[in-house]
Amino acid sequence: MTVRTRFAPSPTGYLHIGGARTALFSWLYARKHGGSFVLRIEDTDRERSTTESVNAILEGMTWLGLEYDEGPFYQTERMARYQEVIQQLLDNDQAYYCYCSKEELDALRAEQRAKKIKPRYDGRCRHRTAPVDGISPVIRFKNTPEGSTIVRDMVKGNVAFDNAELDDLIIARSDGTPTYNLTVVVDDMDMNISHVIRGDDHLNNTPRQMNILKALGVEPPIYAHLPMILGADGSRLSKRHGAVSVMQYREEGYLPEALLNYLARLGWSHGDQEIFSIEEMIELFDISAVNKAAAAFNPEKLLWLNQQYIKVSPAPHLVHHASWHYGQRGIDPSAGGPDIQAVVETQRDRARTLVELVDNSAFFYREIDQYAEKDAKKHLKPEVLPALKDLRGRLEALPDWQKQALHQAVVDTAEAHGLKMGKMAQPVRVALAGRAMSPSIDTTIELVGREQTLKRLDRAISYLQKQS
């Protein structure tokens, strides 16, 4: 069988974490089995669907690298097809017009709840023969009340539903437009979707969809319902748990592959392995190894994973992503200052996010206009003035600006002034970086460069002279 999976978001907001994981698993499954991954936009709710949302979803998919083989298909462009199927159902007596008003239905539901039974449409319009004046009818699917429907699910196992639990769902609104349960069935059928991989909030809809498929004489696809992603406190993931939009993770300095890796491990595992390259995920992914239980989103672990990726990613790749963040901060590393790749290489071990990396490295590309108050107070004291002056002289005299020599100059200066390395390096660090935090002092001096080092040392010296 040719594997065909799909991701079918409704464009009513951004691509969020849960959707991204659903997309990832569908994508992985298709890739793993040499199949196709289809993107379908479920925009039949015209009230809430927006093109901005469509673009946001597309943008998120692109950033994550979840490329689709077909689509995006838009349901709003397939209306004629849905009408055709609805008509077929009507013609075959598998669907009927319902003239119940909203008030009538509300009353019915209220009554059922009061009786402590499940609110369901009672099928009162099933045998109505004549239209009701002044009411545009909806169309309902005629569900078979007998027997049961078994969903054979790759993650949940076999799940049985009594058909009696299912009511006659609406497949076309009073304005004639089709509803979700109809469109999803028609599309999955027409697009030859072999595996429907989606959130388990759809598990309850599945028997209804299978019954429509059955009425249409079509074999259902294979289902896989993924458990939900919860917030850190175990409740439904929402904005108060932090970022839920995929693109926000980009803004916060995450690498797409780190997010993907994290999402993959949420609910899926391969023994004790924590880190998977995209290729490994494709090779090792096994949907039957997906957990049945919901998983809580843990920002700390994602942060750690991101750090791991920052540590080992190829430098050019990191530079590519870091450049975007420099741009966000109005810094243009190519306009002067050290080579961005050299900076990224030395900072990669001290950043958990690209935002940290860029912020920690901004001083390489910006003049020092003021020192971090605390750090200056602690390290830029009058007694280091002679040593700083001395170091400045030694550095200026160096024929080559090389790490080894720079290191030696610092060591020699410290020794000459009876200072321990810490007492020597920290003032220099504050002078060059503006704060008591930077890569090793020789690397810092090297990257800041001769001109800027001398200039910044001069600034520190005059700062100290003004103090005394």
Added chain:
RNA sequence: GCUCCCUUCGUCUAGUGGCCUAGGACACUGGCCUCUCACGCCGGUAACAGGGGUUCGAGUCCCCUAGGGAGCGCCA
């Protein structure tokens, strides 16, 4: 309320009847390394929801209870 799903350290998970005095990872924590910040290395705390069965033997199979989640829309 009804239907469906779920339940191993705080969190993500390994575990498919004996290899489990339950393993790994994050977080937390003690130490080492050290010119700062980090990285790294070594160590520690911490879980089978509860109760019944089945079995020589149960985290693993069955049942019940409890707790959590989802669905019950002219939303998807």
